[in-house]
Amino acid sequence: MAGIATTLTSWNAGVTRLTAPPRATFTRLDRGATLGRPHDFVQQRCVLDATLDLLAQDAPLKPVNLNQICP
Amino acid sequence: MQILENYDEWKAAFRDGWLAHLQQTGEIDWSLYNRPDNNSAPGCPGVDLAHSRLMLVTTSGAYLPGRQEPFDAASPLGDYGIRLWSSTTPLEALAYAHEHYDQTAVNSDPQVLLPLCHLEELVGEGAIGEMAPSVVSFMGYQPDLSRVVDEMIPEIVAAAQAEEVQAALLVPA
Numbered sequence: 001m002a003g004i005a006t007t008l009t010s011w012n013a014g015v016t017r018l019t020a021p022p023r024a025t026f027t028r029l030d031r032g033a034t035l036g037r038p039h040d041f042v043q044q045r046c047v048l049d050a051t052l053d054l055l056a057q058d059a060p061l062k063p064v065n066l067n068q069i070c071p
Numbered sequence: 072m073q074i075l076e077n078y079d080e081w082k083a084a085f086r087d088g089w090l091a092h093l094q095q096t097g098e099i100d101w102s103l104y105n106r107p108d109n110n111s112a113p114g115c116p117g118v119d120l121a122h123s124r125l126m127l128v129t130t131s132g133a134y135l136p137g138r139q140e141p142f143d144a145a146s147p148l149g150d151y152g153i154r155l156w157s158s159t160t161p162l163e164a165l166a167y168a169h170e171h172y173d174q175t176a177v178n179s180d181p182q183v184l185l186p187l188c189h190l191e192e193l194v195g196e197g198a199i200g201e202m203a204p205s206v207v208s209f210m211g212y213q214p215d216l217s218r219v220v221d222e223m224i225p226e227i228v229a230a231a232q233a234e235e236v237q238a239a240l241l242v243p244a
Binding site: 006012022033057 | 114175179186239240
């Protein structure tokens with residue numbers, strides 16, 4: 001994004017892959033609850049931290065699957 | 072690097088397929104919709120987030136009622152506008168104009184889509200330098216990707232550049 005490093009997390013890997021994002025994490029979380037279950041601090045921080053961690057790396061990166069990392 | 076690869080071909084197929092069907096029949100037929108098919112992800116250097124300004128970008132449709140117009144959530148053609156609101160906005164002050172996801176979770180816990188409290192904690196921990204003054208919000212239903220490229224992205228980029236951010240986090244709904 002015009003020299004701005006970007007990262008995203010998505011529950012919809014199939015569609016997101018088609019856009020070829022520079023940095024992304026993928027989950028199987030629910031539509032409308034992208035970062036995790038309501039009030040599940042641990043899960044939400046897990047997804048958020050993993051997604052933000054990608055910003056330190058040069059893009060493009062292979063998307064990271066968080067299904068086992070942030071259950 | 073193209074945001075939407077084969078832009079002209081995509082736009083023509085959209086106009087002659089999905090859009091034409093909607094205009095002719097008043098009905099949406101997703102079997103006629105041509106998804107993007109990018110093959111090249113853009114390259115960009117990494118950043119030291121601990122010394123960076125981070126902007127949150129949300130497709131939740133969040134807006135400030137009474138101060139901002141809601142997104143046109145019911146339009147089958149989508150809404151290509153953005154709203155900017157302060158990243159220190161109390162989350163209970165927000166409403167959501169979006170008909171393409173169940174809002175039960177975000178109404179129970181806005182952090183599921185708007186992790187501003189988590190992000191402030193990360194600022195406090197030193198993991199993020201600072202948050203951008205504004206959050207960029209839009210309603211994540213935009214069938215016309217050419218309008219996303221031509222209208223929305225320049226506006227989002229301008230907002231990010233105006234606030235001198237080094238990094239952005241996109242949390243789609």
